[in-house]
Amino acid sequence: MDRKIRVLVGKPGLDGHDRGAKVIARAYRDAGMEVIYSGLHRTPEELARMAVEEDVDVVACSILSGAHSTLLPRVVDCLKKEKGAGELDVLVLAGGIIPVEDVESLKESGIDAVFGPGTNTQDIVEYTRANLKR
């Protein structure tokens, strides 16, 4: 069976900056993965619905608006609601302008990893490959 890793690159919330999202989408593409880009200004509900319909292995959210502590836990909650009972089988990642002091609580709310500015895209790709949940 020829399995492809599928990634949803999502932009939750109201910031209109998707340079980072496009760079990471390109890095995943070059690593041989299939990347679905959500486009700007998506709600957590929309991203969760997309993740289910696209049957992705990874949801990677890019957020620069400062609303990460509000929106990202909601992305996780919506994913759980859409996916139904049981452990979430999707790796949920976050990137963007996220202060270090917020990282711990994001992880507690179900975000698997947070990548800040300057992270090597290759490290993100490798982390992703190594931590798939299915």
Add this chain to the structure above:
Amino acid sequence: MYLHESAGNQVAESIIQGFRTRKRAALARAVTLVENGSIHAQDILEETFKHRGRSRVLGITGSPGVGKSTLVDSLITAIREHGNSVGVIAVDPSSPFTGGAILGDRVRVRSRTTDDQVFFRSLASRGHLGGVSRHTGDIITLFDAFGFDYVLVETVGTGQSEVDIMRYAHSVLVVMAPGLGDDIQAIKAGILEIGDVFCVNKADHPDADRAVSVLEAMLELNRDWKWRPPVIKTVASQGKGVVELFGKINMHLEFLEQNNLLEERVSRSHIASLEENIKRETVDRIFARSHSDGTLDRALKQLSEGKTHPAALARQLIQLYLCSEK
């Protein structure tokens, strides 16, 4: 072995059960299994094939950047306003180097993401060159069995000869934009021959009327149409012309039904799926067997030394691995 097989049955069965209760996760997973050539795919397709036949399948094709995805967005709205459900299959190209892909059709499809009567799936072409992916026929069957009133299939941005969509769709919409070519482009063979409905999008551009008249002139060259494809102007980003366009598409579908031509198209799509499956199975099998017994390596060496050529080798391998099989 036994355990493995029963586990397989469970996977297929839970998906088929999910189809009965219209669980979108079941459809999503079924598409993945079919795309990946999973061992469970056969069971799922066999069962779902019995429940197909409801959906009207509309193909949407045209060059990159003419506005196919934006048009899909406004067609979804038109379909929902009629109270019908819709599944969308949107294909984008895979990299010939890494096999990766960026599937960007959702960027333009903004509305009704969380509408329960809408389902959207992006597919990568995975090396298939006809404008769709090689599993498209089977995936349309899944969508049909799930019970959508309409299935929209958006091809990759096409050049002149990616016409596979006509083999799978009941009705084909060819999307054009102003300024893309003169009348000699319009009488060439290929994509302009397969349209059941034409649309000149971005019609707020000053060259739109010229694009329409070039298309009309091309269509006038044929005198004995059973169905004369209409040409509609749209501005998809503003929803202009879309109601009229949707009306023409439905008129074409009704025309097919009234003249017993729908059956013909449906059987054409079955033949296309059959052909695709035979090709896939044959190629996979020959490569797998000739690889595992070392024949492939020897053959490639002969090729590089110039001792044979690919066509002769292909015949040999087919002879060796297919004709000897029981």
